[in-house]
Amino acid sequence: MTKPFLKSHYSAVVVGGGQAGLSASHYLQKHGIDHVVFEQKTVAHKWKDERWDAFCLVTPNWQCQLPEHPYDGDDPHGFMVKDEVIAYVDGFIDKVKAPVFEHTSVTAVEKTGDLFRVETPIGTVTAESVILATSLYSRPAIPRAAERLLDTIVQIHTADYRNPGQLPEGAVVVVGSGQSGAQIAEDLHLAGRKVHMVTGNAPRCARFYRGRDVVDWLADIGQYDITVEHDGMTKKRHDTNHYLTGRDGGRDIDLRKFALEGMSLYGRMRTVEHGRMLFDADLTANLDHADRVYNGINALIDKHILKHGINASGETVYQPAWRPETDPTELDLAAAGVSAVIWAIGFSPDWSYVGLPIFDGTGYPVQRRGVTGVEGAYVLGLPWLWTWGSGRLLAVGKDAEHVVGHLAGTLAERRSMTRQAANG
Structure with missing residues (x-):
């Protein structure tokens, strides 16, 4: 990184120094476009400061495809752990x-x-274009019901969770069953902590199926190339990611299996009242929904294998390992010995x-x-901006290349028109 003297005007301003903003800077440099990147915290801070100790990639290493910086290690089908991911990202930064x-x-x-007017604490600049690369993950989401929890209960968001040892002794409630919530619940469960898992509508996916990583199958099928404009895909922008893990070489996360091992499961949280956490009676529906998605993805792979005559054995349909006798609707936190609550309900944009x-x-x-209706204004790094990988290491670079290409073309056209007007 370089930190030049702040000029009063740039051809482009990039807001956000994460993987999207850095990818934009890469292509702006290739086009020879003068620009500046403003980062509220530090470059790539989410990878470095908002991941737990046992964090690892959920997708295989080969999907790390930042611009001109593909994964070049010796384990393309493995899952980099936190320090390895940081080293990969640092290499891109350099x-x-x-x-x-x-x-x-x-x-x-x-x-x-x-012109755009961009205000910062160190000065105001103007620009002919602006790329908003601050993503949808700006603010940790905490529900208002959290205010009703007793002060004796420690509350943290997944962005601040590091390991089981940072929490006081006692049971832990994890609210949210998306990727982070499910993996953190597993982290606590493996450490021998009593976990109360509050589920939602998060789907799940197999790690391996019929001899290969499911991600590899889906790549072959073309799922990662489907755009958001495909029929029915627009709603994907707001969907929760599938839960599974790359931990210890990769495996499924099966909440039903956790229940058999002592984890307590609940439906979606409604509120907190008088020391009790209250839930919708939808635990069964949530688990069944996750399994339908799981089996649906496997069925898609089965269809692909049959169509192409691929030799791959092991066709199966998941059968629930456990079913709740009833859908619990409340948890007495004190009686259950709950000492901490981890909010895993995502983030909100700013x-x-x-x-x-x-x-x-x-x-x-x-x-x-990434091209908005306001000429010169672009967005980058959002989930399903264009494809499944848009907000991730897989395809954020492709979207950045497209955005900057459009930006460069617009700048060239505008400047050509200005020259023509000046020449009469």
Whole structure:
């Protein structure tokens, strides 16, 4: 990274120094476009500061495809652990050498005439274009019901969880069964902690099926190339990711199996009242939904194998290892000896600094592969911006290349028109 003197004007301003912002900087440099990157914290801080100690990739290493920085280790079908992921990302940071101002938040982005006005604590700059690469994961989501928990119960978000030892002795409630929640629940469970797992509508996926990683099968089928404009895919932007893990070489996460081993499961949390956590009576439905998705993905693979005459044995349909006798609707936290609650219900975006008419009624930017309706304004790094891998190491670089290519073309056209006007 380099930190140049702050100029008053740039051709492009990038907001956010994560993998999306760095990928944008990479392509801006290739196009010779002067730019600056503003990062509120530190470059790639989410990988370094918001992952637990036992964290590892959920997708195989070969899917690490940042621009001109593919995974080049000796275990493409393995799953890098936290320190290895950080080393991979640091290698990309060193290659890009982006002009980044860290610890510099953007407080306002507005457009006046043909230029954008970008405000920061270190000064205000103008730009002909702006790339918003701050993702949907800005603010840890904590429900208002958390305020009703007793002060004696430790509360943390998944972004702050590191290991079981940081929590006081006693039972732990994990609220949310997405990727992070399921893996953290497993981390606690393997450490011998009593875990109360609050489920939602998160789907699950097999790790291996018919002799291969499911991700490899899905790549062959073309699932990672399907765009958000395919029939029925738009809603994917708001879907919860499938839960599974790459831990210890990779395996399924089966909440039913955890229940057989002593983990307590509940439906979606409704609220907290008088020392009790209250739940919807939908645990059975949640588990069944996750299994339907699991079996549906495997059936898709079965169809692919049959169609192409592939020699791969082991066709199976998952049968529930455990079923709840009833759907529990409350948990007395004190009686259960609960000492900590981990909120694993995701994050919320922070677009408060953006004064541009680019959002729909849900607060999601209206765009087509990162190109918004406001000329010169782009977004990058969002889940399902274009494909399944858009918000991840797999395809964020491809989207950045597209966005910067569009940006470069727009700049060239605008400057050509300006020259023509000046020449009469």
